Amino acid sequence: DQQVKQNSPSLSVQEGRISILNCDYTNSMFDYFLWYKKYPAEGPTFLISISSIKDKNEDGRFTVFLNKSAKHLSLHIVPSQPGDSAVYFCALNTGTASKLTFGTGTRLQVTL
Amino acid sequence: DTGVSQDPRHKITKRGQNVTFRCDPISEHNRLYWYRQTLGQGPEFLTYFQNEAQLEKSRLLSDRFSAERPKGSFSTLEIQRTEQGDSAMYLCASSYSDTQYFGPGTRLTVL
Numbered sequence: 001d002q003q004v005k006q007n008s009p010s011l012s013v014q015e016g017r018i019s020i021l022n023c024d025y026t027n028s029m030f031d032y033f034l035w036y037k038k039y040p041a042e043g044p045t046f047l048i049s050i051s052s053i054k055d056k057n058e059d060g061r062f063t064v065f066l067n068k069s070a071k072h073l074s075l076h077i078v079p080s081q082p083g084d085s086a087v088y089f090c091a092l093n094t095g096t097a098s099k100l101t102f103g104t105g106t107r108l109q110v111t112l
Numbered sequence: 113d114t115g116v117s118q119d120p121r122h123k124i125t126k127r128g129q130n131v132t133f134r135c136d137p138i139s140e141h142n143r144l145y146w147y148r149q150t151l152g153q154g155p156e157f158l159t160y161f162q163n164e165a166q167l168e169k170s171r172l173l174s175d176r177f178s179a180e181r182p183k184g185s186f187s188t189l190e191i192q193r194t195e196q197g198d199s200a201m202y203l204c205a206s207s208y209s210d211t212q213y214f215g216p217g218t219r220l221t222v223l
Binding site: 103 | 116118143145147152153154155156157160162168170203205207210211212213214215216217219
């Protein structure tokens with residue numbers, strides 16, 4: 001059973017525009033939500049996170065939104081830059097020290 | 113830079129051979145995790161240590177896999193009698209809070 005889904009395998013956005021990456025989950029026990037960025041042949045790099053007591057967290061160009069009732073998470077990148085081109089994973093856990101459950105990833109391509 | 117390090121970065125082996133990977137976590141992190149990632153998928157959890165104690169193992173971790181963290185610092189992941197299906201990126205992460213920080217991974221290819 002796939003508890004975490006990223007339904008868009010790829011996304012292409014023009015430089016300067018907004019990129020919106022989505023993530024849906026089924027397990028209501030998840031209470032901490034993270035986004036990672038991954039370049040080929042490298043490990044995932046932590047971007048931003050949000051706990052279940054919040055619905056928004058912002059860090060520079062990155063904003064994560066959480067809709068617990070819809071079990072939906074999104075990452076907004078604005079403005080998008082060519083260096084943002086990578087695979088983005090959402091990752092969820094059920095508490096401190098617990099394992100992360102990852103989505104399948106969305107490949108973002110930011111074009112000039 | 114005191115991030116998570118992994119060694120080797122790449123390993124090519126023949127089916128049936130044993131391989132061992134090492135992970136050095138961020139120094140103040142007491143929790144260490146191993147994940148495996150195959151093409152087109154997100155990382156999948158394998159096992160977790162808090163200090164030297166192995167607290168959780170995934171059913172993905174067959175009896176050919178063993179992990180240790182003998183002094184609560186670095187960790188090793190050994191795969192015995194490798195199979196072609198073991199070919200993957202093996203990722204290590206460490207944490208002291210909710211956020212896990214990943215190393216660069218070890219790419220294993222089993223011929």
